[in-house]
Amino acid sequence: MIEVSYSPGDLEEKWYAKWLENNLFKGKISPDKIPYTIVIPPPNVTGILHMGHILNNTIQDVLVRRARQKNKSALWIPGTDHAGISLQIKVEKELAREGKTCRDIGREAFLERAKDWREKQGGIILEQLKKLGVSCDWSAIKYTQDPDYSRAVLSTFVKLYEQGYIYRGSRFVNWCPVSMTALSDEEVIMRQQDSFLYYVKYEIVERSGEFLSVATTRPETIMGDVAIAVHPSDGRYKDLKGLHCWRPIGREQIPIIGDEAVLKDFGTGALKVTPAHDVVDFEIGQRHGLKTITVIDQNGKLNALAGPEFEGLDRFEARQKAVEYLREKGLLFKEETHINNVGFSERADVPIEPVLSEQWFLKYPRLEEAKLVVQENFIHFRPERWAKTYMHWLENIKDWCISRQLWWGHRIPVWYRKGAERRDSKNWHVSVDGPGDPENWERDEDVLDTWFSSAIWPLATLGWPDGKAMEKMGFDYFYPTADLVTGPDIIFFWVARMIMSGLNLLGDENTALTPGEIRKRIPFQNVYFTGIIRDNFGRKMSKSLGNSPDPLDLIEKYGADGVRIGLLSMAPSGQDILFSEDRVAQGKKLCTKLWNSFRFRQQNGMEGDRGSIEAIVRAMDVQFLEADDIAILGKLLNLIDEFEHAMGDYEFNRAVHLLHAFFWNDYCDWYIEISKARVNGTVLAIHDLLLRQLLLLFHPFIPFVTEELWHGHGYGTKFIGEELLESSDQLRTYLSKVYLGKAPALIEEVESIRELVVAARTMKAQFGLSSTRDVKFYFKADATAKAIIERHLRDIKYLLSTKFFDETEEILKLSTGVVALGSLYIDVAKNFNIAAETKRLKNEIDRLSRFIEINEKKLHNEDFLVHAPAEIIEGARSLLEENIVKKKELQAVFLRLSTL
RNA sequence: GGGCGGGUAGCUCAGUUGGUUAGAGCAACUGGUUUACACCCAGUAGGUCGCAGGUUCGAGUCCUGUCUCGCCCACCA
Numbered sequence: 001m002i003e004v005s006y007s008p009g010d011l012e013e014k015w016y017a018k019w020l021e022n023n024l025f026k027g028k029i030s031p032d033k034i035p036y037t038i039v040i041p042p043p044n045v046t047g048i049l050h051m052g053h054i055l056n057n058t059i060q061d062v063l064v065r066r067a068r069q070k071n072k073s074a075l076w077i078p079g080t081d082h083a084g085i086s087l088q089i090k091v092e093k094e095l096a097r098e099g100k101t102c103r104d105i106g107r108e109a110f111l112e113r114a115k116d117w118r119e120k121q122g123g124i125i126l127e128q129l130k131k132l133g134v135s136c137d138w139s140a141i142k143y144t145q146d147p148d149y150s151r152a153v154l155s156t157f158v159k160l161y162e163q164g165y166i167y168r169g170s171r172f173v174n175w176c177p178v179s180m181t182a183l184s185d186e187e188v189i190m191r192q193q194d195s196f197l198y199y200v201k202y203e204i205v206e207r208s209g210e211f212l213s214v215a216t217t218r219p220e221t222i223m224g225d226v227a228i229a230v231h232p233s234d235g236r237y238k239d240l241k242g243l244h245c246w247r248p249i250g251r252e253q254i255p256i257i258g259d260e261a262v263l264k265d266f267g268t269g270a271l272k273v274t275p276a277h278d279v280v281d282f283e284i285g286q287r288h289g290l291k292t293i294t295v296i297d298q299n300g301k302l303n304a305l306a307g308p309e310f311e312g313l314d315r316f317e318a319r320q321k322a323v324e325y326l327r328e329k330g331l332l333f334k335e336e337t338h339i340n341n342v343g344f345s346e347r348a349d350v351p352i353e354p355v356l357s358e359q360w361f362l363k364y365p366r367l368e369e370a371k372l373v374v375q376e377n378f379i380h381f382r383p384e385r386w387a388k389t390y391m392h393w394l395e396n397i398k399d400w401c402i403s404r405q406l407w408w409g410h411r412i413p414v415w416y417r418k419g420a421e422r423r424d425s426k427n428w429h430v431s432v433d434g435p436g437d438p439e440n441w442e443r444d445e446d447v448l449d450t451w452f453s454s455a456i457w458p459l460a461t462l463g464w465p466d467g468k469a470m471e472k473m474g475f476d477y478f479y480p481t482a483d484l485v486t487g488p489d490i491i492f493f494w495v496a497r498m499i500m501s502g503l504n505l506l507g508d509e510n511t512a513l514t515p516g517e518i519r520k521r522i523p524f525q526n527v528y529f530t531g532i533i534r535d536n537f538g539r540k541m542s543k544s545l546g547n548s549p550d551p552l553d554l555i556e557k558y559g560a561d562g563v564r565i566g567l568l569s570m571a572p573s574g575q576d577i578l579f580s581e582d583r584v585a586q587g588k589k590l591c592t593k594l595w596n597s598f599r600f601r602q603q604n605g606m607e608g609d610r611g612s613i614e615a616i617v618r619a620m621d622v623q624f625l626e627a628d629d630i631a632i633l634g635k636l637l638n639l640i641d642e643f644e645h646a647m648g649d650y651e652f653n654r655a656v657h658l659l660h661a662f663f664w665n666d667y668c669d670w671y672i673e674i675s676k677a678r679v680n681g682t683v684l685a686i687h688d689l690l691l692r693q694l695l696l697l698f699h700p701f702i703p704f705v706t707e708e709l710w711h712g713h714g715y716g717t718k719f720i721g722e723e724l725l726e727s728s729d730q731l732r733t734y735l736s737k738v739y740l741g742k743a744p745a746l747i748e749e750v751e752s753i754r755e756l757v758v759a760a761r762t763m764k765a766q767f768g769l770s771s772t773r774d775v776k777f778y779f780k781a782d783a784t785a786k787a788i789i790e791r792h793l794r795d796i797k798y799l800l801s802t803k804f805f806d807e808t809e810e811i812l813k814l815s816t817g818v819v820a821l822g823s824l825y826i827d828v829a830k831n832f833n834i835a836a837e838t839k840r841l842k843n844e845i846d847r848l849s850r851f852i853e854i855n856e857k858k859l860h861n862e863d864f865l866v867h868a869p870a871e872i873i874e875g876a877r878s879l880l881e882e883n884i885v886k887k888k889e890l891q892a893v894f895l896r897l898s899t900l
Numbered sequence: 901g902g903g904c905g906g907g908u909a910g911c912u913c914a915g916u917u918g919g920u921u922a923g924a925g926c927a928a929c930u931g932g933u934u935u936a937c938a939c940c941c942a943g944u945a946g947g948u949c950g951c952a953g954g955u956u957c958g959a960g961u962c963c964u965g966u967c968u969c970g971c972c973c974a975c976c977a
Contacts, residue, residue: 006939172975190974197977216977266976279975340977354975385904389972392903396973488972532971569925570912575905576970578912582926589939600936645916657914657924669941676935758943764931765943771932801934851921863957868919872958875920883921 001602002712006595008559008588012704016133024721025135027075029474036067036074037481039458040136041494042144044083045122046090051533051541051579052487053125054132054551055571058564059530059652060485061134065700066647067482068135069725075478076135077461079142080122084450085179085347087114088408107407114408118145128552133560133703135721140473142461144453145410148469152460153453154413154432156505161430163509165363166402168425172279173401175355177300177315178348181405182359184449185398186492188343188352195340197267199333200326202228202245205253212237212245212256213333215267217340218277219326220318223250223306224295227273229284232258234269248331249322250307259284279354296353315353358423360403360412360446364497365504369513370394373499378518380526382650386488393492402449409447416442455497458484458523459505484524487532498523528650531576541579554584561702562588568701569656590660591705594698597668598709601687604679610688610714613726613734619685622737626678627791629686631750632671633735634743635662636690640728643697659697667694670754677798688713689735696725752785752821753792757799759817763826764800766840772801778808781822789821816893818886834897841894848887855880 019025027037038060043053060076067074091114092102102110122143129136142149160166173182198219201211214228225247230237237256244253261280262271275285276294285292295306302310302318309325310318326332343352364370371394373379374387381387403412415435420427429435434443456464458481463469470476480502486495502523503513511517533541533548541548554563566587571577609615639662646655667690675683692715699706699720710720732740760777769775777800781789786807789796797805808825817824855876858864865873 006937214977218977263976271977274977278977280977341974343975383905388904392973491972534970575913580912580926583912585939586925589937592939593937596937596940598936603936654914661924668937672936673941679935761942762944768931771942772934798934847921855920858957861957865957867957872919879920 001606002595002598002709004599006592006705008561008591008704009556011708012131012133012560015704015707016130019135019719019721020138022719024719025076025137027077027137027140027474027478028073029477030073031477033071033073035474035478035482036064036072037478038064038074038076038483038485039461039481040076040078041484041486041490042079042081042142042454042457043125044086045080045118045125045143046083046086047125049125049128049551050548051551051567052530053129054563055530055533055567055577056485056487057129057132057134058567059528059571060483061132061564061703062568062652062700063483063485064135065703065721066725068721069696069700069723071724073477074135075137075140075474077140077142078126078129078134078136078138079457079461080126080144081450081454082118082143082145082409084404084406084409084447085181087118088406089179089347091117091408102407110407131552131555131560132564135703140461144450144457148463148466149453149460150410151432152456152465153410153448155465156456156501157413157448157452158430158432159505160362160365163365163504165365165504166360167363168358168360168423170356170358171361171401172282172354172356173359174343174345174352175298175357176345176348176350177298177353178350179345179406180298182355182357182401182403183345183352184401184451186451187346189346190341191344192339193342195338195342196323196335197338198323198326198335199268200248200272201331201333202248202270202272204240204256205244205246207243212240212270213268214270214272216272217338218274218319219249219322220302220306220310220315221274221277221295222248222272222322223302223310224274224276224293225254225272226275226285226290226293227254227288228256229259229262229271229273230256230269231262231264232260234262234264236269248326248329257284257288259287276356277354282356292356294356298353298355298357300350300353359401360414361399362402362452363399364397364500366500367394367397369503369518370496370500373503373518373522378515379499379522379524382526382528386491386527386529389488390491390496393496400449402452403444403446404449405445406447409450410453412444412446412448414444416444418442451493451497454494455501456505457494458498459501464505480519480522481524483526483528485528485530488529489532491529495527526650531571533577533579535579549579549581554581558584558588559591559704561591561705565590565656565701568652569660571653590664591702593664593668594694594702594705595709597663597672598691598713600672601684601691601713604684606713608681610692611716613689613692613731616685616688616692617734617737619681619688620738621682624680624682625738627746627749628671628674628795629683630739630743631746632666632690633686633738634740634747635666636693637728637731637740637743638747640693640697640731644727656701659694659701663694663698670750673799674795677794688715691715693726693731695720696723749788750792752788752819753796755819756789756821756824757796759819760796760800760824760826763817763824767826774802774804775800776804776806776827777802778806778825778827779822780808780825785821816889818889820882823889838894838897841890841897845887845890845894848883848890851883852880852887855883 040060041056064074064076091110095102095105157166174185174188176183195217197215197217199213199215200219202214204210204212212228228245240256241258243256245256247254261284262269273281273284273290275282275290275292277296293305295302296315297303300315302313302315304311310321313321344350345352371391374381374390381390413430413432415429416422417427418440429441435441458479462475462479463473464475484495499522502521506521507517535541551563558566563584564587566584569587570580570583608619639658643655643658646658675687691713695706695710695715703721707720710716716723761771764771764773764775779789793805797803859876859880
């Protein structure tokens with residue numbers, strides 16, 4: 001038995017605890033079952049739960065629960081990510097509030113604080129996810145800095161180093177002057193900036209008083225200029241080649257050179273060459289053997305080489321100062337507004353500085369194979385179009401700067417011989433455990449990019465590379481994982497890198513990648529990219545905008561089930577999602593409605609055995625079966641087929657919509673209502689069958705309420721999550737005595753009765769008659785239709801609240817409704833408004849006339865008759881006939897009206 | 901500059917390989933407590949499918965162009 005009212009809060013907490021107690025989510029190695037594995041995209045330990053997590057994890061939970069229903073052995077591995085820069089920044093901010101910096105307290109103390117922080121706060125997000133009902137195997141939980149995981153990360157580094165993919169080099173990198181670390185290209189966000197283009201006068205040494213105009217957006221780097229470059233073929237500057245000009249700040253002679261990299265049509269066609277602070281300039285410098293003058297340090301401040309007036313200034317203050325200086329000296333031709341693209345540091349949100357520095361780089365392994373596995377659908381992207389994005393990235397890929405000048409993270413497993421030249425690899429020791437004589441070595445100070453450790457998530461969560469751990473976790477059984485559910489925003493950061501890691505790190509390096517071998521190595525078979533959740537104004541939901549509702553508040557208000565199904569119903573596959581709380585409210589309404597439909601069943605007595613499908617079918621007495629019963633069962637079978645199809649295509653919103661429509665419109669609004677006119681054991685058994693299957697179908701989406709109802713109605717003693725879902729074929733077998741072969745015809749029959757009832761109700765409503773008022777109805781129909789109507793007479797009368805629904809030979813009443821089965825008449829003398837009714841009829845007749853005209857033309861068109869398939873022509877023909885009859889009927893009434 | 905996605909009812913979106921009279925939810929309006937549910941029931945109204953061409957017997961659906969919004973990629977200082 002179930003309670004009168006649905007209150008999600010209590011029952012959700014109750015069932016989640018029971019599920020955990022009974023180890024329902026434990027991944028088991030069962031050789032007789034097909035494995036189904038998902039690894040969670042590990043949330044940042046610094047993150048707070050947002051709507052994106054809710055969507056993402058609901059989808060994963062639906063997939064995992066469905067897998068269990070299909071008798072697969074499911075394993076969903078949860079975990080968290082140590083969030084390198086993000087946590088480092090958090091701790092630094094905490095220190096700043098205490099008036100300290102990380103350098104004040106030193107590396108060891110800093111790491112202690114970071115660990116404290118993560119221990120206190122890092123688990124919160126997973127605890128919050130539990131409220132959503134996620135069926136993760138919590139015994140398999142993993143954190144990217146667990147000792148075994150860290151070893152896996154370092155092993156990966158060592159292996160890639162040994163394979164020759166990792167190297168150390170001095171290159172231009174994206175430098176974040178706030179975090180004081182190098183970043184990968186992916187961590188740089190290009191933004192359009194309104195800025196100024198300054199045209200600066202460079203006096204020509206050999207021609208005193210003559211100036212060259214050079215356009216720049218960065219006057220603060222003038223002190224680092226080592227040349228002025230023009231395009232060799234630029235006629236304007238032909239005669240200046242070989243001459244020199246005066247650097248306007250830090251006055252010195254610099255050469256005028258020709259270089260193809262210069263664009264003639266930008267600015268004045270003359271480029272100031274500042275090799276230390278621009279990649280193109282650096283390359284020009286290399287080509288011409290120019291020196292490099294660094295005037296901006298790694299903290300974003302100008303140094304002594306910039307001159308005493310600029311030393312110590314921040315780069316943006318320096319820009320202002322340089323402009324003022326030039327203006328005072330009359331060395332500015334002009335300043336114009338200019339929109340340029342500036343790279344920003346993703347985390348610190350400041351412009352990055354291109355800086356030449358010594359870093360560790362990774363040349364991506366298995367690039368070609370990584371393209372192939374997606375192109376050839378070894379890994380299936382959904383929606384498929386993301387494959388293009390993926391390919392484009394791989395085709396234009398550059399080596400990955402993996403070292404970070406941070407403390408929080410996996411420290412690079414490289415040691416340098418003390419006092420020896422670090423650049424010489426002879427003085428390196430690269431291993432997971434370090435050198436045997438540590439006193440002679442010093443370890444690299446830097447840590448690895450967080451994404452470097454994320455790249456092996458599907459491997460290391462399953463114990464890789466430790467043989468024993470792999471066996472314990474069932475690596476051979478559970479790998480590769482089945483579905484990865486994530487956002488397209490991390491397709492480069494994470495998805496692509498996982499694919500390359502799997503292909504490169506598993507198996508023997510020299511084994512050919514046959515299709516079989518590829519299938520063993522890929523980390524997942526499907527990648528489902530969710531949409532990004534946006535607010536009502538189309539803005540991305542974010543903390544800073546404060547436009548994201550707190551998921552926990554929503555769960556409090558609507559229940560986890562309501563939030564889950566509401567969110568899925570608004571999540572079209574692959575499209576961004578406009579969040580609306582309204583939809584979540586509808587999710588709860590659905591749960592409430594489900595609850596109440598069970599109460600209807602409950603009110604009619606709960607005797608008998610409902611513990612299995614067999615028992616329920618046994619309670620059906622064939623002689624009491626009516627058209628409606630067979631029709632609704634037939635519809636259930638159709639629903640299951642369509643539902644399975646939608647789920648197979650990962651179209652969750654369509655699947656939810658199908659369930660919703662069947663449950664609400666077909667089951668509640670129709671079948672429950674007509675059942676009220678004839679409650680008997682057979683009808684109740686049909687209700688039980690429908691309710692039971694609905695619970696199973698709904699369960700992955702709304703696990704809590706379905707669990708409660710399952711037990712409340714005694715459909716089984718096991719948890720609903722342990723039950724297998726019957727296919728439509730299996731159900732057809734169970735229901736073999738129910739004449740399901742007749743279902744298609746009966747579904748159509750019931751549809752025609754529904755149409756008739758709707759028309760009759762509309763007639764009542766049009767005359768302002770209460771839907772409960774007992775009005776006399778008359779109908780006119782041919783013999784076949786009459787037989788159908790009479791078969792459903794009891795239901796019709798019940799649904800129309802009328803005692804009188806009878807045949808008539810002639811048109812004797814004044815209002816009419818025409819449906820496929822025939823014509824309906826109603827006596828409405830008292831409420832009759834001739835004008836209104838005439839107008840209604842005229843509109844309807846006009847509409848039909850237009851339709852008839854178009855279709856007659858169509859059916860007289862030779863080309864149509866020749867080309868169109870038979871069923872289309874037949875359909876058009878019968879529809880035309882139907883409408884001609886309708887029109888005639890209406891015209892007859894119309895004529896009658898006009899004689900009054 | 902290149903690529904991708906969207907523009908269908910007031911709002912949010914469905915609309916399978918072209919094929920019967922373009923659908924749903926919300927909002928609006930009208931009427932309703934009959935054996936679950938007012939978090940409900942019954943009904944009404946509302947759309948030249950961004951625009952212009954083209955292909956076709958037939959186009960929301962395919963092609964071309966165009967406008968518009970959003971996202972991703974890209975070292976014009």
